[in-house]
Amino acid sequence: MKTITFYQKKPGVFRFMGWLSYGITPWLAPLILPLAIISDRSTAGAISFISYSSIAIISTFPDSRKAVHSVHQLFWGQFRHHLLSRQVSKRLRETLLHAGLVKKEHREITGSEGRTRRQEILHYPCAQIHKDKVNIYIQFKMIPGQTEQEWERKVNAFAHSLGSSLISFQISRGIVEITLQYGEIKANSVTYKTDTDHNLALGYATGGKLTWDFEHFPHALIIGPTGTGKSTFIRNLLVQLRSEWIVKVADGKQVEFTHLQDLGFDVATDTSGFIRLVEEAQTEVDQRFKTMETQRKNHYSQINEKPYFLVIDEAIYLLEALSTKKDKETGQSERERILGLLRDISLRGRAAGVQLIMIFQRPDSTFMPTVIRDNLTAKIVLGGSETALEMAFGRDKSKQLDSVTLGHGYACIGDGRIELFRFPDYAQSKFLDDLEQQRSSVAIQ
Numbered sequence: 001m002k003t004i005t006f007y008q009k010k011p012g013v014f015r016f017m018g019w020l021s022y023g024i025t026p027w028l029a030p031l032i033l034p035l036a037i038i039s040d041r042s043t044a045g046a047i048s049f050i051s052y053s054s055i056a057i058i059s060t061f062p063d064s065r066k067a068v069h070s071v072h073q074l075f076w077g078q079f080r081h082h083l084l085s086r087q088v089s090k091r092l093r094e095t096l097l098h099a100g101l102v103k104k105e106h107r108e109i110t111g112s113e114g115r116t117r118r119q120e121i122l123h124y125p126c127a128q129i130h131k132d133k134v135n136i137y138i139q140f141k142m143i144p145g146q147t148e149q150e151w152e153r154k155v156n157a158f159a160h161s162l163g164s165s166l167i168s169f170q171i172s173r174g175i176v177e178i179t180l181q182y183g184e185i186k187a188n189s190v191t192y193k194t195d196t197d198h199n200l201a202l203g204y205a206t207g208g209k210l211t212w213d214f215e216h217f218p219h220a221l222i223i224g225p226t227g228t229g230k231s232t233f234i235r236n237l238l239v240q241l242r243s244e245w246i247v248k249v250a251d252g253k254q255v256e257f258t259h260l261q262d263l264g265f266d267v268a269t270d271t272s273g274f275i276r277l278v279e280e281a282q283t284e285v286d287q288r289f290k291t292m293e294t295q296r297k298n299h300y301s302q303i304n305e306k307p308y309f310l311v312i313d314e315a316i317y318l319l320e321a322l323s324t325k326k327d328k329e330t331g332q333s334e335r336e337r338i339l340g341l342l343r344d345i346s347l348r349g350r351a352a353g354v355q356l357i358m359i360f361q362r363p364d365s366t367f368m369p370t371v372i373r374d375n376l377t378a379k380i381v382l383g384g385s386e387t388a389l390e391m392a393f394g395r396d397k398s399k400q401l402d403s404v405t406l407g408h409g410y411a412c413i414g415d416g417r418i419e420l421f422r423f424p425d426y427a428q429s430k431f432l433d434d435l436e437q438q439r440s441s442v443a444i445q
């Protein structure tokens with residue numbers, strides 16, 4: 001994280017010249033040093049010439065060019081950093097002034113000729129500014145006499161003046177903390193899980209990696225209309241599921257995950273397979289509960305069980321295909337029965353370590369009754385469709401969300417904040433290669 005200096009007054013030209021000279025030091029040094037040290041001008045000139053020629057020759061080789069470039073960056077970067085501090089400070093000073101957050105003091109000043117004039121002195125709040133590749137973090141110390149309401153009313157002005165979006169804002173004990181996002185969230189690399197912790201990375205948010213702690217916030221609901229990168233996102237999740245964990249996949253589209261069968265995964269592609277996976281998962285919940293009861297334990301890890309994932313892709317296709325004809329004996333249709341089992345898993349799965357990951361192309365309350373939806377505590381919407389956001393996060397919260405581009409989504413874990421995040425593009429072929437490699441390395445061990 002870099003620190004940006006906040007100049008309460010416009011820095012003078014000498015400071016600018018000072019930083020500029022510092023910035024070009026590596027380029028001036030071969031000229032100035034020989035002239036300063038050697039009295040014979042022609043010898044000094046020859047040394048300078050040799051030094052510059054050597055730099056030019058060195059720069060033709062890629063490796064040594066890198067070294068020359070990093071020396072240049074070391075010095076020039078400081079000058080650029082000064083320019084950035086000037087620019088940011090200027091914008092902040094203007095914003096603070098227009099927002100009325102500056103204390104003005106008037107003093108009578110008597111000149112040498114004995115004439116008195118009034119001078120306005122501006123007192124800006126002290127500020128600490130830091131930045132990383134995505135965010136700017138500003139911390140202001142309120143001037144005594146200012147109120148929190150005065151700052152609250154003006155907080156958006158800081159985002160506008162720095163051309164960023166407001167991520168968070170907080171006031172406590174006279175300290176105002178503002179986080180602004182100015183850069184694009186980068187999500188270039190797929191996350192491979194190397195630890196055994198019970199969490200999965202969803203992607204990258206403004207504060208860094210966004211992780212889903214599935215132990216505390218069980219089950220995920222993922223909604224993404226076609227073409228929003230749903231399958232890509234799921235690949236990013238699946239690759240993190242450790243090989244000792246139990247993973248079952250119901251593939252409603254019958255294309256996306258069928259290849260996983262070749263790698264030993266239990267994949268169902270038709271209705272009967274889907275029914276089997278749901279029944280098995282629910283039986284697993286029952287059995288784990290029974291074992292926990294007999295052993296007087298209250299968590300699946302205490303009975304040496306591993307996390308169990310039932311991933312249901314394009315759940316609507318699978319649920320739609322289930323019969324709605326009521327059974328004479330039970331009075332329940334097949335669809336109602338399966339929804340009942342899913343509801344049970346969603347309710348009791350946490351303690352048993354059985355997780356549901358349900359993926360929908362379109363939100364539909366028939367196939368996602370509120371009672372199940374509410375128990376899927378990690379909610380993820382890809383592509384930002386209005387209805388999908390509304391269904392996942394509620395009308396009030398979703399109103400504030402902008403539409404997003406491909407590769408982005410919104411996630412809300414538990415009752416937390418809705419976070420904009422980005423996930424990496426991850427081709428099917430690379431995903432299958434990665435899984436194959438993971439499986440073979442486990443086999444070798």
Ligand SMILES: Nc1ncnc2c1ncn2[C@@H]1O[C@H](COP(=O)(O)OP(=O)(O)OP(=O)(O)O)[C@@H](O)[C@H]1O
Pocket residue numbers: 224225226227228229230231232233406407408423424425426
């Ligand atoms: N994070 C990303 N960044 C850039 N491009 C992406 C990203 N995710 C997906 N894409 C691209 O978007 C296209 C659609 O991706 P994907 O097939 O995962 O979407 P989908 O929602 O599953 O679509 P469908 O429902 O039609 O299968 C692909 O060409 C993919 O390369």
